[in-house]
Amino acid sequence: MHDVWKVYPNGVEALRGIDVRIDYGEFVYIVGPSGAGKSSFIKLMYREEKPTHGVVLINGVNVKRVRDWKIPHVRRKIGVVFQDFKLLPHMTAFENVAFAMEAIEMPRRKIKPRVEEVLELVGLSDRMHALPSQLSGGEQQRVAIARAIVNNPSFIIADEPTGNLDPENSWDIMYLLEEINQRGTTIVMATHNKEIVNTMRQRVIAIEQGVIVRDELGGEYGYED
Numbered sequence: 001m002h003d004v005w006k007v008y009p010n011g012v013e014a015l016r017g018i019d020v021r022i023d024y025g026e027f028v029y030i031v032g033p034s035g036a037g038k039s040s041f042i043k044l045m046y047r048e049e050k051p052t053h054g055v056v057l058i059n060g061v062n063v064k065r066v067r068d069w070k071i072p073h074v075r076r077k078i079g080v081v082f083q084d085f086k087l088l089p090h091m092t093a094f095e096n097v098a099f100a101m102e103a104i105e106m107p108r109r110k111i112k113p114r115v116e117e118v119l120e121l122v123g124l125s126d127r128m129h130a131l132p133s134q135l136s137g138g139e140q141q142r143v144a145i146a147r148a149i150v151n152n153p154s155f156i157i158a159d160e161p162t163g164n165l166d167p168e169n170s171w172d173i174m175y176l177l178e179e180i181n182q183r184g185t186t187i188v189m190a191t192h193n194k195e196i197v198n199t200m201r202q203r204v205i206a207i208e209q210g211v212i213v214r215d216e217l218g219g220e221y222g223y224e225d
């Protein structure tokens with residue numbers, strides 16, 4: 001991002017001159033107080049929002065210039081994980097993951113083996129045919145991670161992925177994300193989880209009032225909440 005500003009229609013300046021570069025293979029935590037601009041930062045990365053000013057380059061593509069109909073093409077290389085999982089409630093775990101492959105028109109014969117492979121990676125082979133309502137929060141988030149990685153994205157963006165989980169499930173999700181990162185996928189994760197950030201010791205970017213106030217390798221959470 002080069003001098004990126006995000007000003008919402010109501011005049012709120014959520015991001016004010018962000019300059020940052022995240023390289024392939026990195027694991028980055030985005031921290032900061034509530035309302036600091038973390039979600040806005042994350043949304044610019046998967047083109048949910050456009051910058052008001054400045055340049056956001058994702059895999060070398062200027063997201064502002066991407067026409068709406070081409071957004072799915074850009075997102076193909078990005079997996080997104082949310083706090084509230086966002087699974088489709090009437091589809092099984094298998095179908096939720098398969099749907100992400102169908103959306104990019106993968107040939108049918110490739111879908112089943114790949115979906116089974118990623119569900120095994122997240123440890124859900126035996127729960128594959130369960131509906132989201134039949135799964136625990138931790139299991140639902142693992143389905144969401146399987147869906148995020150199924151198309152081999154170059155990076156994963158996660159907005160508070162452990163926000164609705166108890167500590168044990170949160171750690172399971174973090175170990176999974178760490179493993180995915182070690183396989184070469186870049187991970188950018190906004191979080192309020194102090195214990196996780198302070199234990200995992202990755203790059204930490206702190207945002208306050210729309211500005212990057214800290215960017216450290218092996219950094220700490222740095223706030224009390």
Ligand SMILES: Nc1ncnc2c1ncn2[C@@H]1O[C@H](COP(=O)(O)OP(=O)(O)OP(=O)(O)O)[C@@H](O)[C@H]1O
Pocket residue numbers: 008009010012013014032033034035036037038039040041
């Ligand atoms: N769609 C929107 N329209 C108007 N203002 C918005 C919009 N989205 C966010 N904001 C405002 O922009 C600022 C930054 O919000 P953002 O959600 O990016 O913060 P955050 O750091 O993710 O907060 P939290 O930790 O509470 O999720 C806040 O003042 C928020 O009210």
